[in-house]
Amino acid sequence: MNEELHAIAATAAQICSEWTPEAAARYSGGWADEVWDSLTKAEFTVLPVPESSGGAGAGLAEAAVVVHEIGRAAVPVPLTETALLAGWLLTAASRTVPTGPLTASAPTDMAVDRCAGGYRLTGKLSRVPYGHLAERVAVLLDRAEPLVAILDSPREAWERGRNLAGEPRDTLLLQDTFVPGEDVTEVDATISGRAFRVRGALGRALLLSGAMEAALDSTITYAGQREQFGRPISRFQAVSHHLAAMAEEAAASTTVAMSAATAGQQPDWILTAAAKAQAGRAAGVVARLAHQVHGALGFTDEHPLRLITTRLWSWRDEFGNERFWERQLGAAACAAPDLWTLVTDPAEVRANG
Amino acid sequence: MSSRVLPIDVVRVPPGLEPLRAEVRTFLDSEIRRGAFTPQCDSWLTGWDEPFSRRLAEHGWIGMTIPRRYGGQGRTVLDRQVVLEELLAVGAPVAAHWIADRQTAPSLLRYGSEQQRAEFLPEIAAGRCYFAIGMSEPDSGSDLASVRTRAVRVAGGWRLTGTKVWTSGAHRAQWFFVLARSAPDTGDRHAGLSQFIVNLRAEGVTVRPIRLLTGEHEFNEVQLDGVFVPDRYVLGEIGSGWGQVTSELGYERSGPERLLTTFPLLAALVSEVRRRADRDPAAVAEIGALTSRLLTLRQLSLSVAGMLAAGKPADVAAALVKDLGTRFEQEVAERARMLADEMPDPDAAPGTFTSHLVRGLLHSPGYTLRGGTNEVLRGVVAKALERA
Numbered sequence: 023m024n025e026e027l028h029a030i031a032a033t034a035a036q037i038c039s040e041w042t043p044e045a046a047a048r049y050s051g052g053w054a055d056e057v058w059d060s061l062t063k064a065e066f067t068v069l070p071v072p073e074s075s076g077g078a079g080a081g082l083a084e085a086a087v088v089v090h091e092i093g094r095a096a097v098p099v100p101l102t103e104t105a106l107l108a109g110w111l112l113t114a115a116s117r118t119v120p121t122g123p124l125t126a127s128a129p130t131d132m133a134v135d136r137c138a139g140g141y142r143l144t145g146k147l148s149r150v151p152y153g154h155l156a157e158r159v160a161v162l163l164d165r166a167e168p169l170v171a172i173l174d175s176p177r178e179a180w181e182r183g184r185n186l187a188g189e190p191r192d193t194l195l196l197q198d199t200f201v202p203g204e205d206v207t208e209v210d211a212t213i214s215g216r217a218f219r220v221r222g223a224l225g226r227a228l229l230l231s232g233a234m235e236a237a238l239d240s241t242i243t244y245a246g247q248r249e250q251f252g253r254p255i256s257r258f259q260a261v262s263h264h265l266a267a268m269a270e271e272a273a274a275s276t277t278v279a280m281s282a283a284t285a286g287q288q289p290d291w292i293l294t295a296a297a298k299a300q301a302g303r304a305a306g307v308v309a310r311l312a313h314q315v316h317g318a319l320g321f322t323d324e325h326p327l328r329l330i331t332t333r334l335w336s337w338r339d340e341f342g343n344e345r346f347w348e349r350q351l352g353a354a355a356c357a358a359p360d361l362w363t364l365v366t367d368p369a370e371v372r373a374n375g
Numbered sequence: 376m377s378s379r380v381l382p383i384d385v386v387r388v389p390p391g392l393e394p395l396r397a398e399v400r401t402f403l404d405s406e407i408r409r410g411a412f413t414p415q416c417d418s419w420l421t422g423w424d425e426p427f428s429r430r431l432a433e434h435g436w437i438g439m440t441i442p443r444r445y446g447g448q449g450r451t452v453l454d455r456q457v458v459l460e461e462l463l464a465v466g467a468p469v470a471a472h473w474i475a476d477r478q479t480a481p482s483l484l485r486y487g488s489e490q491q492r493a494e495f496l497p498e499i500a501a502g503r504c505y506f507a508i509g510m511s512e513p514d515s516g517s518d519l520a521s522v523r524t525r526a527v528r529v530a531g532g533w534r535l536t537g538t539k540v541w542t543s544g545a546h547r548a549q550w551f552f553v554l555a556r557s558a559p560d561t562g563d564r565h566a567g568l569s570q571f572i573v574n575l576r577a578e579g580v581t582v583r584p585i586r587l588l589t590g591e592h593e594f595n596e597v598q599l600d601g602v603f604v605p606d607r608y609v610l611g612e613i614g615s616g617w618g619q620v621t622s623e624l625g626y627e628r629s630g631p632e633r634l635l636t637t638f639p640l641l642a643a644l645v646s647e648v649r650r651r652a653d654r655d656p657a658a659v660a661e662i663g664a665l666t667s668r669l670l671t672l673r674q675l676s677l678s679v680a681g682m683l684a685a686g687k688p689a690d691v692a693a694a695l696v697k698d699l700g701t702r703f704e705q706e707v708a709e710r711a712r713m714l715a716d717e718m719p720d721p722d723a724a725p726g727t728f729t730s731h732l733v734r735g736l737l738h739s740p741g742y743t744l745r746g747g748t749n750e751v752l753r754g755v756v757a758k759a760l761e762r763a
């Protein structure tokens with residue numbers, strides 16, 4: 023990481039520290055609105071959005087660094103949704119991107135009917151992160167000629183849901199819902215459901231790798247303090263090997279996720295697939311070992327470890343679990359002229375797949 | 376016949392036990408059908424249902440190995456194993472009597488006074504008397520011999536002072552065995568420990584909830600403030616607590632619940648894959664992999680039961696089964712989420728695949744900790760290898 027990225031990471035970490043341990047422990051749904059305000063002031067919520075669309079005009083790498091910090095601090099904010107997904111869709115639709123909070127969805131089976139003055143949509147937006155809290159929802163209608171529809175979030179209409187960490191995952195039923203023509207824009211064919219999934223997966227891989235680092239920090243500290251048989255448990259080789267295994271998985275996950283994000287303005291989909299598969303697999307290992315080392319204490323609601331592990335157990339399944347991405351990679355490997363070409367292809371060749 | 380590496384016998388369920396299995400199955404089917412309980416993962420530690428326990432007792436399925444003169448059934452360890460397997464396979468709510476049946480009763484039979492046996496065993500077998508385990512303390516987990524709870528001699532008995540933690544079910548059970556230091560540590564850390572039978576409603580006992588990471592109230596902190604324990608409630612010999620508690624841990628570690636905690640999820644996963652039109656061959660192969668491990672572990676678990684029935688030491692075999700079995704329990708949850716490609720929605724309706732998944736997953740940290748961590752169990756296996 024260069025100095026500029028380090029500085030962004032440090033600022034992001036500083037902002038995340040506004041989310042106090044007490045607030046985190048009390049959290050039972052909703053979001054960290056004050057942290058969001060600070061992120062907004064720092065322009066972090068629209069980092070990769072071009073200035074012409076109201077963003078900060080930075081690259082994907084800058085955004086990735088911030089997302090990683092959010093994951094490490096386990097702050098409930100729709101940052102990946104706003105910065106990586108909605109911001110991207112709105113830019114593609116030549117819209118100015120509001121500061122948010124925004125969220126996004128790419129339903130696979132939405133019926134779209136043209137009507138006087140606009141469109142009528144029928145279908146479901148399932149388990150949308152922070153749905154009822156977002157001001158706008160960017161909906162990608164993935165068709166031969168893809169459309170982006172921008173809905174004012176009908177706050178009361180969402181069916182509230184949550185993930186294992188209590189973060190909102192809300193569902194919205196659209197029943198012949200009218201969307202005025204000016205809020206629906208035809209976009210370039212590269213704005214596909216698949217590209218949406220790649221960006222979502224990249225966001226989750228970054229969050230996961232940040233959270234794994236946090237799990238590791240907590241576990242190292244605990245293993246150095248907890249004594250059994252007259253010595254810190256970190257002195258038992260079985261325990262120190264657990265710490266090493268966690269460190270390896272976390273470092274590998276961060277490295278590949280960051281690599282996928284620093285390939286250019288679009289994520290490198292091959293590396294993103296690898297990153298999400300790696301992070302998904304590692305999340306289970308890291309959560310298991312973190313709990314194993316923390317003993318019964320870490321299994322309680324009073325211990326902050328749960329704030330990390332319930333997120334690891336949730337995020338890994340979003341935007342395709344490791345099996346999904348392994349399949350994608352397997353198919354790409356079989357379709358490539360040969361495996362080594364696929365591994366060494368420059369990122370530009372494979373952006374978006 | 377046995378393994379050459381570690382002492383494990385090969386044991387098969389005697390054919391004569393199939394009628395018993397069928398009888399238990401019929402009973403459980405009808406209980407589920409009439410809605411008496413909803414199957415769930417981890418039901419043996421967290422499914423507390425006293426009326427259900429009493430109904431089991433009416434069928435003679437609690438305290439099966441307790442001699443008839445103490446109100447039990449005088450049946451064999453393998454008879455009991457069959458009943459346990461059936462209960463666990465459907466995730467029945469057996470937590471109320473589980474600890475009393477599994478470890479309290481055998482400890483009383485081995486170390487208890489005649490008066491203690493007469494007092495507790497018939498009530499345990501009737502599914503009315505529930506026990507908790509008072510071993511762990513804030514600073515004594517894996518290193519159990521370091522317990523600090525003190526027992527001080529007074530007229531007619533002992534006064535106990537200290538704090539026990541992670542005491543499962545202490546807010547609902549009537550009694551627990553407390554491991555305490557009755558003489559100062561003079562170098563041999565295993566000497567000077569004793570076990571006491573303590574009433575959880577006695578004066579000086581305070582039970583406070585410690586919530587699981589899910590918010591559920593299952594275990595507790597139990598504070599003992601000079602709790603008086605009369606001489607008649609000393610278990611076994613004063614000063615012999617370490618040997619006794621080690622034997623108790625043997626019962627605690629050896630059962631089939633150490634591999635079947637997430638079986639309801641595995642069964643639901645198979646239904647889920649079967650139901651799907653594509654019957655994804657990769658998913659079928661993975662179910663095959665899990666099934667092969669289940670079959671292996673179940674045979675190992677039968678070996679442990681068979682060795683206990685034959686009066687052979689089974690500590691090493693039990694440690695091995697618990698290490699492999701509890702990791703299998705976690706693996707089931709990990710595989711299930713991936714194969715079913717299902718979000719672990721915490722609000723899923725009870726009894727559904729997703730609800731089994733969520734519970735199996737969220738409870739998984741406990742599997743490889745409770746009853747002795749897997750690292751400690753491997754220590755037991757490693758020691759056996761040194762002897763081999």
Ligand SMILES: Cc1cc2nc3c(=O)[nH]c(=O)nc-3n(C[C@H](O)[C@H](O)[C@H](O)COP(=O)(O)OP(=O)(O)OC[C@H]3O[C@@H](n4cnc5c(N)ncnc54)[C@H](O)[C@@H]3O)c2cc1C
Binds near residue numbers: 317319509511540
């Ligand atoms: C769901 C649940 C229910 C429980 N119910 C009860 C109950 O009813 N009654 C009761 O008394 N207790 C109960 N316990 C406590 C349980 O017995 C302890 O959690 C267990 O003994 C481990 O102790 P600890 O949690 O203090 O971890 P620690 O002993 O502090 O261990 C922390 C980590 O260090 C490792 N470690 C420690 N020593 C060594 C070593 N020598 N070599 C290698 N690694 C080592 C451990 O394996 C673990 O990974 C329960 C626990 C759980 C999770």
